[in-house]
Amino acid sequence: MKAAVLRERSAPLVIEDLTIAKPKGREVLVRVTAVGLCHSDMHVIDGGAPLPLPIVLGHEVAGVVEQVGADVHRLKAGDHVVVCLAFHCGHCEQCESGHSNRCLPPEAMRGESEEPRLRDAAGAAIGQFTNIGGFAEQVLVHESGCVAIRRDIPFDRAALIGCGVTTGVGAAVRSARVRPGETVAIIGCGGVGLSAINGAAIAGAGRIIAIDRLPLKLEMARRFGATDVVDASAGSVVEQVKEITGGRGVDHAIECVGRQVTIEDGFRMLGKGGTATIVGVTSRQTTIELSPLLMMLGEKRVQGSYMGGVRTLIDIPRYADLYMQGRLNLDELVSQRLTLAQINQGFADMLKGEVARSVVVFD
Structure with a gap:
């Protein structure tokens, strides 16, 4: 699959062919249809958030489920979903008290001894920003951050619910x-x-x-x-x-x-x-x-x-409903639609401060 990879600080993202692993356990493989550009991504590019490189940025994702791991029972292939970075375990004190957005479960990522989710052409592991890595044709994520949504909401609007709108x-x-x-x-x-x-x-x-x-x-x-x-x-x-x-x-x-x-x-x-x-x-x-x-x-x-206190399974579908009712204005948030090849221009426009959100849309 093609993905935009950050290999150097303050440098353009590079479009590369990556290999993505098959889902296992509670993982979900999603075909990305739209992904928003967020200032949090820019913080990694400019070094404000000094995460290890190389890495695939992007975390405002909407798409279609392609495969699920053996322990996934809530989602199935063909579901339309929003991917949200508020992964959670579902059984800790924060989750039980209604604050699942505060949970940071280790199972949201693969362990060091496991096969990496992403590899480049040389076989080297590539990181996933916020355990998503949405600037790619596919993402492999923990099911707790993957929420089924109604099928009549456009993907480019739904993607924004994954972060900016929810926040x-x-x-x-x-x-x-x-x-x-x-x-x-x-x-x-x-x-x-x-x-x-x-x-x-x-x-x-x-x-x-x-x-x-x-x-x-x-x-x-x-x-x-x-x-x-x-x-x-x-x-x-x-x-x-x-x-x-x-x-x-x-x-x-x-x-x-x-x-x-x-x-x-x-x-x-x-x-x-x-x-x-x-x-x-x-x-x-x-x-x-x-x-x-x-x-x-x-x-x-x-x-x-943090993330608007989101309870992913409850709030994300509600925000989609509010949009379809005409009460949540997502249409004007999408300032421009780009291809993956145009992603660096999208970040340049962000720095000018003249766009609300740029969205990369895949065929």
């Missing part, structure tokens, strides 16, 4: 638990931020303030449900948000950028009793400075959100 919508409706009438600020209007705006609208937020530097993304934010927009290049975003809210601040700030200044701004724009939810991916070296006195006096909170 953004879930940050609003599951992690922040936005309630009807509340005021929400979304910092960063990329694919995840736009999905968080959409999620806040679905939750019934009374006011949704979108914050970004690019006019194009602020225009998109309004179509996803934003009631107000703030140009981050036009001065203090905290002061602009306070002015919009009459000095009160917001009930929720959802940070989708992953920078120190935007996280700190998210906390500072909170009203009393407000919650700042950190979604953006930062480097391990990033630190933040917050006032514990203001946190205590205003009963303000800061929390993280």
